[in-house]
Amino acid sequence: MDLLPQLPSTPSFESHTKLLIEASEAKIARIESQIRDLECLRARERGIVARLRAAIAPVHKLPAELLAEIFRYKCSSDWYGPYGSPIYSEAKKVQALTHVCVYWRQVAINTPRLWTNTLSIELEKTPTDAYAARLKEWVDRSAPLPIGVHLVCWPGADATAVLKVLLTAFHRWSGASFELPSLSLLSRVPPEALQHLQRLQLQSRQDTNSGSLSTFSRAHNLRGLSLDIRRAARLSIPWSNLLDLNMTADTPEEALHALLQCTNIVSASFHIPAWTDLPDLSEIKLTTLGRLETLDITFDAQQGFVVPFFVCLALPALKRLVLHLDSELSWSSAEFTQFQLRSPNIDNLSISWCSIDSDDLMAILRHAPLLSELLLEGCADAFDDIVVEALCFSPQDPVPLVPHLHEILVWHGCEAFEDDTVDALIASRWWTDEQLAAFPSPPKVSRWSRIEICREDSRNDNLEPEFEAKLEEYRAQGLRVAIDVS
DSSP: OOOSOOOOOOHHHHHHHHHHHHHHHHHHHHHHHHHHHHHHHHHHHHHHHHHHHHHTSGGGGSOHHHHHHHHHHHTOSOEEEETTOOOBTTHHHHHHHTTTOHHHHHHHHTOGGGGOSOEEEEESSOOOHHHHHHHHHHHHHHTTSOEEEEEEEOTTOOOHHHHHHHHTTGGGEEEEEEEOSOGGGGGGSOGGGOSSOOEEEEEESSOTTGGGOOTTTTOTTOOEEEEEETTGGGSOOOGGGOSEEEEEOSSHHHHHHHHHHOTTOSEEEEEEOOBSSOOOGGGSOOEEOTTOOEEEEEEOOSSSBOHHHHHTEEOTTOOEEEEEOOTTSBOOHHHHHHHHHHOTTOOEEEEESOOOOHHHHHHHHHTOTTOOEEEEESOTTTSSHHHHHHHSOOTTOSSOSSTTOOEEEEESOOOOOOHHHHHHHHHHTOOOHHHHHHSSSOOSSOOOSEEEEEEOOSSOSSOOHHHHHHHHHHHHTTOEEEEEEO
16 A cells, blocks of 8 residues: 655656655754763763762772771782783782772872782783883882792793892892792892892702802891702802791702701601612711701602601600601601600601501500501501501500591591401490590590591491481581591
């Protein structure tokens, strides 16, 4: 159906119609122009309303000090920037604050604590000048507060520009970590300037001259040190001030030499090889480290001797001892017993992948009167019926073995015990709260708090249903217990 009436088609009518179309299009253009003007006016008025609302917002009533605390809470994480790329990660939050408004920018820039997060920089390639400039800006804004620096430089990258910026604030370093192809770049730091340095980490396995570095010789506030460098013990460090030491060394003698200089050490960790030949133990001088509480040693070798490390030490304050050994390393029970007699306060002992047998373990347990937590991992010959029977407590025992032991973990291998044997071990040192309260006097031994045993059994890889039910009953009573069969 044709919606339009039949109109005359004459030259005069067509020309008149074109004039009407042009007039209507002109009117539409004027209306659209008015709409755009009105939209602009609306946007302008909305902007005025937003600024007026922002002006009376509660955040603008906050004192600068309180606003700075909010900023610091929001931005409390490390600064990252790899190989000359723009600043990213949480540092973007700090930078974003400086672009909100003039007031926020002033508060952020004038709050040094916002800029004192550890500068963690990883250079995979030589950084750009713009990157170094932004780093310099960050360092300057942290003044005058102490800062932490962490610099990793990959081979082939030039860290000179970045290190130059960091050196402008070396007198404010509180913690420093450097993983560099060569530590010689650090020789530019005046030793007397590191007054705030408390923690230091150095890693440079390729640098054979790192032991001659004297940069940190006067860092008298240094308390924590981590070293993975050649000839680490020769490094000029105020060793006697250290409380915590972590070292990867080329020889066990080097690790011992460093440790024996740390007369106030509290915690020490070593990753070292074993002695290839057993030295004359009679010539080893005994040294007492009266504050050492935690000692963690990994012997990274398949053959050799570990005894000399313990022969020379007396650690009367030692509470936690962690030993990671290869199963082929030689163990001497007699010398370790003498070490225990000089270190009688061990309450947490962990031994991994060691070739000790049950006799060696029994000797250890007999000379650990305060032992409360024991972990055996991969010590397949150590935990057997002899040890289990000795750990089973009887009220008739005049002197029970390790009376304070309440947590025992045996992982990755022990012999196949019968379910009744394990149950007897648990039951001998387990009482419910009600049973404990009913005793006329406290038991001579602590009750278990946690037991985990992974036993080897090629005949059966499942627990008996009755024993599984008994374990569930122990768990319901509050004992953390897990017995696995592999």
